[in-house]
Amino acid sequence: MPLLRHPSAHSWGALAPFRVRSYRYQWPADLVTSWAFEMETLILGWYMLVETNSVVMLTIFGALLYVGTLIAPLIGVLSDRVGHRVMLTGMRSAYALVAGTLTTLAFTGTLRPAIVLVLAFFTGLLRPSDMGLRGAMIADTMPPGTLTAAMGISRTTTDTARIFGALTGAGLFAAIGIGPSYIAITAIYVVGAILTWNAVVPDAAREVHQSKDPGPELSPWRELWEGMVLVWNTPRLLAIVWYAFLFNFAVFPLTNGLMPYAAKDIFLTDQKGLGYLVASVALGAFIGSLGMTRSGMRTELAQIMIVAAVIWHILVLVFAQTHTLEAGAAMLVLCGFAQSLTMVSHTVILLSASDHRYRGRIMGVRMLAIYSLPLGLLVAGGLINLIGYRATASCYAIVGLAFTVLIAVRWRASLWQARTFAEAPAAGVGG
Template structure:
């Protein structure tokens, strides 16, 4: 990683470099963690509300798929721009504006619902605007984590941030599904808006030393090309990004679209059935995050990541059989657990092999490349469903392909030989 900082600078930025010191004694990380604890579940409350609302107001299942496509396209288009901005401007301010804008968007949806004027095109439009916001927030939060933490604390910090992201599919759907069932759509969108607003106010309390912000006169296009050149000359980063590109294509569309459709059309369950599967996925992810946060640095993160992907693909293919709601809940519990043994080592490896001056652009490029085929994944999944191909067949095929890709990557020595600094 970058050069060591002095204790004086550590105090100014809220960074505590001792690996034996709790990350929660770091003021900035505490606010970042708290903000993420509100933001991520708030987003999932919004998401489950929008998903079930779309399924309730239209029977067009391919149109439902376009709800996810609408969010993924602007996220892809603006992700690299978000990384450049994260390297040039105050990351705290970016996160604040992102959460505040999403709270305002949910407020508009609430008004439309209260006036009984909501339509599918409204939900698709707001999904696109949420995608724009995500494109700026994700590079900012990941690069900010590596700015305020270092060493072994970085793995713990990443695991804790991932924990807030993965507790979201527990708290978010649990609260959202319950509110839909007991209160209705008005209640679920009020809750989502309040949580996103609280997150924006919390992250605004983060204070980062201005000397840590990168100020220069290099144009955005030049910075973009600089980031591309950096990754192309970095064999490890290039290998990881190519792998992520194909894995996301075969998983993201079928998984995101498939869970609600399996609940509605295969298991014939209600919003609480959707909550069951989402909570199971999040519960497994939460357990995985807690475990990673409590252990030391992994000796062979590359091996662990590839083994987890292989097993994930197999279990995901089995879930496509649609044996039963609660059997799938158990499978998703294991799948969520395994995902953390992919995500946390991956992000930490990228952070530790990237110069701090490039971290925002590299992380945004990773997300851009890894999600580059996600809009196509949504489009292909929606098109296949419209053509009469079952979501079960799509899920089984996707899981098997993921397992094969992971097995092929066991020949990649750059990933297998990686060790934390």
């Protein structure tokens, strides 16, 4: 399979993934798509909060962006059949179509919060699967010795998007309004779709897809069931999926969907202040992602993930007690750093433990765990009205910390039985 043959990565160090043609196209495609995601989420989140003056409506909007987690395993099955490149290109074209619709509504003065919720629902059917399919596509085309570096660099697409996308989105919204801002967002989605289509040349993509052992023809539901059974019967995979469920329920709502509320009602700031808070998380995550690209790291990824996750929850607990924008932003930088170490390790462990024939559906099952994020948002919205933001955030961080330790103890043998290092030796990798 010529697509997967690459020279030793030593001479390129942390940039070795860019020797792969597919990665040279996929990375910028993922980057611009992530930029558009962050700009869209920030702009529409602020719009919903200002127009409705309701934290519950804000959490409903945030939850709708993840409604597709319920069908993520089916999207994973379909992507295994048609190819990850084809699936991602189609999804990103759909984002552009929805953004174009919202642009038209904004310019005609017919945009309303209810319409935003409907459009968020349609976008949310696909967005949760985007990250998982990115990882599956990288794993298909990347030599094993550079997979961790590739995932670390790939993670920077989300991190930089949250820095620059958040600041750009806030600045555009404040300066020129929602309509002109959405022209830029639509254009960015179109560029992302074009780059994704060109990430793997069609003949090479077909060769990789056909190289997989087809086996007997199964129905999509049977393939989905096989993927779920494989995860359930593989303790290492099961532990990782439980961690995905926990992180998305306990900590991501606090540094993601609820950030507009924290900016407006806790730190008493505007769109620009919200941009600074979101960018602070991303700055720390970006530094952490770069750290995970270090060639030659020999620390076991399970250890990195669990220790970083414990620190992450503690930092979120401290953030919940801050009172000034500057202190909050400083704590969010540290939260982002711990988050990145946790999630890069988490993803590489999952991909390394997945057979290529089942990678799409396994990533789909992992995406299904993200359904805990909208659940966490909705529960948090109700709790904030009852006990306040700080108490709610503190409870989430403490519960998340307790279950992080519990999962580590429950599956300690499985997490440590396969020694997955931060960077495997790259020499001699081929085929």
